[in-house]
Amino acid sequence: MEMNQPAAPNALDLNRQGLMGKPLDRVDGRLKVTGSAPYAYEVQESKRRPAVGFVLEASIAKGRVAGIDVAAAEQAPGVLLVMTHRNAPPQAPFGEQDGEDRFARPRPQLNDAQIRYYGQPIAFVVAETFEQARAAARLIDVRYAAERGEYELASNLGKAEKPQGGKGREPDTYVGDFNGAFASAAVKIDVTYTTPVHIHAQMEPHASTAWWEGDRVVIHCSSQLLESAQKCVSNTLQIPDEKVRIVSRYIGGGFGGKLPIYGDVLLAAMASRQLGRPVKTALTRQQMFHVTTHRSNTIQRLRLGAAPDGVLTAIGHESWSHSARFDDFYESSAMCTRTLYAGANRMTQHRSLKLDLPVSDSTRAPGEAVGMLALEC
Known part of the structure; x- marks a missing residue:
């Protein structure tokens, strides 16, 4: 945008809608303040109790997973599935921008052994309860081949390039x-x-509940862009758009951080398909500082x-x-x-x-x- 002349008064300046200065009801306010609004993690499919997933993050910032032993985790109480790059379903690679919508690009999870940043998901444990999934994740033994990385802007300015427009x-x-x-x-x-x-550190963490109805996946998640989320899931899992239904009734804070979708959405969907039952997961407060934008x-x-x-x-x-x-x-x-x-x-x-x-x-x-x-x- 380029403006070379002073801007004239606009509709907001003139209050043409007549809304500014008047009290307005928040139609969802009562539900939110009474705790009655069902957020994505709280949604439950009527017939089946959801299993619960927990994300295990990489503890190095660059390198690869040289070995991962999940035997103890798989034998832990309540565990239904331990997903890693070795058994995750096929997905499209992280792709180029889809037209003008960068949020529709494939965002594969657990698709290879490469570690690209600290906190990257490297395993997804699904169990009957959150506590069981978290405890089992701690039993996974990971060996890394670490590589030297670059993490500081100021000391590397000479390598900066003109970005794509x-x-x-x-x-x-x-x-x-x-x-x-x-x-x-x-x-x-x-x-x-x-x-x-x-x-961002939104009040509501990034969370998803997913289940499959035949070859169609239903995902309740916290998303600011439903169509982009639908296309991202379909592009990543390589299924038609019409086979993906995204529901986001309430968002407990977005601020741009819920324009993309993250591992919680895709991991829940993939695990649900493999297990044949609903799966829900939420990023912890600590994980939100690594896994999200x-x-x-x-x-x-x-x-x-x-x-x-x-x-x-x-x-x-x-x-x-x-x-x-x-x-x-x-x-x-x-x-x-x-x-x-x-x-x-x-x-x-x-x-x-x-x-x-x-x-x-x-x-x-x-x-x-x-x-x-x-x-x-």
């Missing part, structure tokens, strides 16, 4: 002659800001040039962020700078560094939350 997400924009205007400006500001990683930390350089009367003559905003090795999302921190202030000479640039970290993606006010901090400070 997309409609409305062009990484770089240039208007006029920023370098010349900044060099000749009467007043200059040249500052660098850094922001840390942000984690986050906002990258950023390094932002802001340069402003102005005339003696304060009129801006040069605006430059450069931003560096990180992504996972196997992904290409970038934090669009400089994008808001393109629309807020006029100027004949403007430059915005984004560079992204691939690190051995979990996937970064949309986090409450993606780009704006950290970009506005740099621009307005």
